[in-house]
Amino acid sequence: MKFSNYKIVPKTEIGQHFLTNNKVLELVVKQIPLKSKVLEIGAGPGQLTEKLAESVKCVEAVEIDRQFLPLLEAIKKKQSQVNIIIGDALDLDFKKYADFWIAGNLPYHITEPLLAKIINLPIKGAVFLVGQSFGQEATALINKAEHFGKLSLLVFTFFEAKVLARVKKEDFDPKPRTDSLLIVLVPRKESEYKNRLLFLLRWLILGARKSALIKNSLREGLIKYQKITKNEARDLIADLKLPNGLLEKPFEQLNNHEYLLLYKALVGE
Structure with missing residues (x-):
């Protein structure tokens, strides 16, 4: 989807860079078991929302920007298992989504606060597209990388993590400054x-x-x-x-x- 073809103006100042690569969208969906419940963070124009709804039990699609509401409502009309939540994802009570998968193309500025909200919660797992620097730091202990910091400890302590793919910046509209990483987080067992x-x-x-x-x-x-x-x-x-x-x-x-x-x-x- 090229936004110049629509009356939509992505707001890069709040991290709106939307994935346009269909293969990566399908790779995200593939990580989530059929008939799961999914909380999608930053639904935007709904490319991932639509694909998720084809294979999961329900999608709670969260979007802060009301300009995408008509597109999301059009998806909901076709796929009733989609529920739209207009608001800030960081204001959600994540305890209500303890048995959900969480997915999304995360704006850089909410990635760390979002992670802090889901640690130690019994979610099923998470599939996130994140900025390259965040992804490298988050998986530093798993991949023996040099980008070590607080996020490295948070992820290592609470999740089994892996990097699925590097996604080129050209696969987003508008194009961000760096590539992104697609990561999967699965909560550690209590044992x-x-x-x-x-x-x-x-x-x-x-x-x-x-x-x-x-x-x-x-x-x-x-x-x-x-x-x-x-x-x-x-x-x-x-x-x-x-x-x-x-x-x-x-x-x-x-x-x-x-x-x-x-x-x-x-x-x-």
Whole structure:
């Protein structure tokens, strides 16, 4: 779809770059089991919405920009399993979609906040088109890449992740500055958190929501996991040889180098 043929003006300032490659759209749909329920983030003109509706049980299509409403309503008339939600996806109560797949071509500025909302929720999985830099950071631990940061830890801790494809910028209208990556995220099973590293990372990340300092979150996590005393936990933390400045910060305030130091210390590198 070329938007110059329609009375539609994509708003690049809010990340509107719409996928036009039919093969990639089909690859997204292929990742989601038949008869699933799907929450689509950023439905736009509905190319993915329409294809999803052909194979899944229902599509909750979220779009913030009302200029696409006529196109989405036309799809809904043909495919009644489509429900349109006009509004900001970040305002949704994601707990209502715990048994859904989540899919979408994500604007860069909502990618990290969206991920933060779905971690630790029992969604079925997610298929996202994301900016190249985000995708590289998100999958850094899986692909042993250099682009390590907070997102690397979030994704590694809560999801099995893989990169399905690199999507060229020419496959979007309007064309973004960089290529994109198509990634699949599947939540880890609860049994995987018997692993000390995953247990402690989850404890640190969820503790960050209360702005707890790393040293306090880590101490409490070690006490819970290893059934030890506070003093024993403090000794274990000292053995990690982490910089005091890192230990005195909340998780969300670390820089990328500090996230890497924390990960390596917990792994034992």
